Amino acid sequence: xxxxxxxxxxxxxxxxxxxxxxxxxxxxxxxxxxxxxxxxxxxxxxxxxxxxxxxxxxxxxxxxxxxxxxxxxxxxxxxxxxxxxxxxxxxxxxxxxxxxxxxxxxxxxxxxxxxxxxxxxxxxxxxxxxxxxxxxxxxxxxxxxxxxxxxxxxxxxxxxxxxxxxxxxxxxxxxxxxxxxxxxxxxxxxxxxxxxxxxxxxxxxxxxxxxxxxxxxxxxxxxxxxxxxxxxxxxxxxxxxxxxxxxxxxxxxxxxxxxxxxxxxxxxxxxxxxxxxxxxxxxxxxxxxxxxxxxxxxxxxxxxxxxxxxxxxxxxxxxxxxxxxxxxxxxxxxxxxxxxxxxxxxxxxxxxxxxxxxxxxxxxxxxxxxxxxxxxxxxxxxxxxxxxxxxxxxxxxxxxxxxxxxxxxxxxxxxxxxxxxxxxxxxxxxxxxxxxxxxxxxxxxxxxxxxxxxxxxxxxxxxxxxxxxxxxxxxxxxxxxxxxxxxxxxxxxxxxxxxxxxxxxxxxxxxxxxxxxxxxxxxxxxxxxxxxxxxxxxxxxxxxxxxxxxxxxxxxxxxxxxxxxxxxxxxxxxxxxxxxxxxxxxxxxxxxxxxxxxxxxxxxxxxxxxxxxxxxxxxxxxxxxxxxxxxxxxxxxxxxxxxxxxxxxxxxxxxxxxxxx
Amino acid sequence: xxxxxxxxxxxxxxxxxxxxxxxxxxxxxxxxxxxxxxxxxxxxxxxxxxxxxxxxxxxxxxxxxxxxxxxxxxxxxxxxxxxxxxxxxxxxxxxxxxxxxxxxx
Numbered sequence: 152x153x154x155x156x157x158x159x160x161x162x163x164x165x166x167x168x169x170x171x172x173x174x175x176x177x178x179x180x181x182x183x184x185x186x187x188x189x190x191x192x193x194x195x196x197x198x199x200x201x202x203x204x205x206x207x208x209x210x211x212x213x214x215x216x217x218x219x220x221x222x223x224x225x226x227x228x229x230x231x232x233x234x235x236x237x238x239x240x241x242x243x244x245x246x247x248x249x250x251x252x253x254x255x256x257x258x259x260x261x262x263x264x265x266x267x268x269x270x271x272x273x274x275x276x277x278x279x280x281x282x283x284x285x286x287x288x289x290x291x292x293x294x295x296x297x298x299x300x301x302x303x304x305x306x307x308x309x310x311x312x313x314x315x316x317x318x319x320x321x322x323x324x325x326x327x328x329x330x331x332x333x334x335x336x337x338x339x340x341x342x343x344x345x346x347x348x349x350x351x352x353x354x355x356x357x358x359x360x361x362x363x364x365x366x367x368x369x370x371x372x373x374x375x376x377x378x379x380x381x382x383x384x385x386x387x388x389x390x391x392x393x394x395x396x397x398x399x400x401x402x403x404x405x406x407x408x409x410x411x412x413x414x415x416x417x418x419x420x421x422x423x424x425x426x427x428x429x430x431x432x433x434x435x436x437x438x439x440x441x442x443x444x445x446x447x448x449x450x451x452x453x454x455x456x457x458x459x460x461x462x463x464x465x466x467x468x469x470x471x472x473x474x475x476x477x478x479x480x481x482x483x484x485x486x487x488x489x490x491x492x493x494x495x496x497x498x499x500x501x502x503x504x505x506x507x508x509x510x511x512x513x514x515x516x517x518x519x520x521x522x523x524x525x526x527x528x529x530x531x532x533x534x535x536x537x538x539x540x541x542x543x544x545x546x547x548x549x550x551x552x553x554x555x556x557x558x559x560x561x562x563x564x565x566x567x568x569x570x571x572x573x574x575x576x577x578x579x580x581x582x583x584x585x586x587x588x589x590x591x592x593x594x595x596x597x598x599x600x601x602x603x604x605x606x607x608x609x610x611x612x613x614x615x616x617x618x619x620x621x622x623x624x625x626x627x628x629x630x631x632x633x634x635x636x637x638x639x640x641x642x643x644x645x646x647x648x649x650x651x652x653x654x655x656x657x658x659x660x661x662x663x664x665x666x667x668x669x670x671x672x673x674x675x676x677x678x679x680x681x682x683x684x685x686x687x688x689x690x691x692x693x694x695x696x697x698x699x700x701x702x703x704x705x706x707x708x709x710x711x712x713x714x715x716x717x718x719x720x721x722x723x724x725x726x727x728x729x730x731x732x733x734x735x736x737x738x739x740x741x742x743x744x745x746x747x748x749x750x751x752x753x754x755x756x757x758x759x760x761x762x763x764x765x766x767x768x769x770x771x772x773x774x775x776x777x778x779x780x781x782x783x784x785x786x787x788x789x790x791x792x793x794x795x796x797x798x799x800x801x802x803x804x805x806x807x808x809x810x811x812x
Numbered sequence: 813x814x815x816x817x818x819x820x821x822x823x824x825x826x827x828x829x830x831x832x833x834x835x836x837x838x839x840x841x842x843x844x845x846x847x848x849x850x851x852x853x854x855x856x857x858x859x860x861x862x863x864x865x866x867x868x869x870x871x872x873x874x875x876x877x878x879x880x881x882x883x884x885x886x887x888x889x890x891x892x893x894x895x896x897x898x899x900x901x902x903x904x905x906x907x908x909x910x911x912x913x914x915x916x917x
Binding site: 791 | 914
């Protein structure tokens with residue numbers, strides 16, 4: 152067998168086997184489950200890196216397919232497509248997945264669901280790796296849904312907590328809502344194009360073999376799925392709630408890899424999507440709106456995971472902007488994809504640092520962390536600052552390079568409004584990021600009035616988060632009174648963070664520092680050639696300028712000694728309320744559900760069920776009873792009358808048959 | 813041509829028997845009389861089988877077998893019917909069919 156094919160198969164099958172083994176046999180034994188899961192994630196890691204090095208510089212994609220579903224009209228292959236795009240994503244997923252599994256040893260240690268946690272992580276690894284190397288869209292869709300399933304399982308991991316199980320359900324239903332559109336797009340393509348093969352689709356769209364209306368419609372339908380998975384407006388509402396899951400899960404699924412699957416799909420079929428300028432323009436508009444919206448909400452959140460969650464939404468939107476702008480300006484997929492790569496590193500790092508703080512202090516509120524002495528945790532504090540600088544796009548962090556590229560792509564558009572909005576988004580990003588960093592770095596004196604304001608969180612989502620890391624209501628005492636207790640510093644480690652947790656932080660910080668300088672080799676690998684980027688000085692200066700301006704603004708509001716700790720947004724109370732209420736989008740969906748789904752569809756379907764379906768069955772039964780009553784006069788209790796009637800009828804039938812001849 | 817060597821003769825006799833039986837079933841009110849009339853109808857059928865067997869069928873045994881069957885069935889039927897009649901009599905102190913009106917609609 153071809154070693155590459157064997158590698159692909161192992162990547163998909165090993166984690167699946169681990170999932171099955173743990174779920175069926177070893178879920179009661181934490182250490183054995185951990186060992187199985189680690190083996191099943193280390194081998195794909197080695198395979199992924201080996202393949203990247205072996206296949207560095209391939210020109211033609213490697214495709215392995217088997218027939219999966221064959222009829223005379225459609226043929227659905229099942230297989231693997233290995234090209235630079237999927238190779239890089241494969242490495243990202245395998246690496247971060249492995250690092251998270253290491254990190255979780257510390258974070259989840261002592262949890263009664265430890266085995267189940269690793270089983271779910273293995274299921275996720277299997278589905279995500281399978282998604283990345285899928286050769287056809289239907290196969291990709293299957294793994295896409297499996298990824299959604301593992302996301303649901305992991306968000307609701309602490310299912311004893313009501314808000315967590317609700318958040319899991321919300322994530323599942325909302326993303327499924329988008330996936331309906333995705334599936335309709337696939338059906339549409341199958342009917343009118345006849346194939347869902349990724350390579351074939353891209354080639355056909357690029358060489359004008361498909362009618363434009365078909366491309367536009369199916370691209371927009373597929374974008375529904377992308378918007379659901381990558382949390383774009385207006386169905387981004389599930390991602391912030393998904394932070395109810397354990398923090399390593401948020402780092403793996405809800406920032407670095409799974410939510411990036413949407414953008415990955417956009418990259419995967421980029422030539423196809425880019426063939427429709429209308430679709431690209433709509434995607435660009437939605438992504439821009441999402442970025443501004445989520446950045447503004449991030450400015451007022453006091454839960455550190457919520458800030459990073461909204462930051463994830465805005466960065467995903469930023470990637471989508473880069474890709475759609477490239478589609479409009481006949482550019483390449485590199486800018487958006489490069490940002491996906493760097494974002495995976497620094498956003499996973501941000502979440503893992505947040506997880507280290509949450510694990511130590513037992514709260515999600517970063518004001519509380521600051522008061523409790525968060526800056527004394529040296530490794531998380533240094534690495535979170537590195538990641539924050541990357542998020543803002545400050546040289547020499549990875550984010551600097553990828554954000555510059557996207558802004559450069561946006562600047563290529565004729566309409567300059569997009570690049571201005573992009574710069575505005577970058578400004579907001581720097582502001583809310585460094586709001587967190589400055590609050591953590593420079594706690595105030597104990598009698599500062601701001602503490603009162605932020606200590607007890609008035610926000611509806613705030614109160615449920617305090618017990619995220621430990622007290623999830625299962626009442627198992629052993630989970631708490633061992634070395635994993637919180638807030639009392641009993642870790643026996645000079646940094647207060649166990650090495651299994653600080654090691655992934657350092658690795659990711661290394662990636663964050665290095666990845667930016669790999670821009671040219673990566674571009675050569677992805678596109679076959681590296682084009683010189685004529686980066687205009689004005690754009691470069693303004694990009695760095697707005698990032699520094701955001702940091703400066705944050706310094707004025709939160710950092711300096713005399714800062715008010717209020718935030719400039721406090722000056723406009725109406726706007727602040729608007730942001731705290733998350734632009735009332737959750738309210739809108741609540742209203743929409745109550746009015747249209749429950750008020751119209753559900754009501755009428757219930758009515759239909761009660762009246763038409765049940766009523767129909769009842770009507771048949773009751774008419775039988777009534778008809779029997781009514782016809783019972785025929786039974787006169789005069790037996791021979793019935794017999795006579797029978798004889799007469801038989802005689803009549805006999806005569807008719809004889810005469811009828 | 814002898815009268816008793818013709819198919820038609822037997823068929824007419826059977827016809828007469830059948831109609832006598834039918835009349836008895838329909839017109840008599842005594843349950844035992846009705847039972848006797850049913851036996852007449854069965855005998856009419858047996859006679860038909862025997863006649864057709866004698867004049868038309870190549871194999872001589874078929875009709876006789878069926879006639880024997882009918883006799884056995886008639887015996888069983890008579891036993892069941894008589895027991896029903898006795899049950900009716902115990903309930904109604906009468907074997908008149910007009911008295912059995914409990915299931916009137």
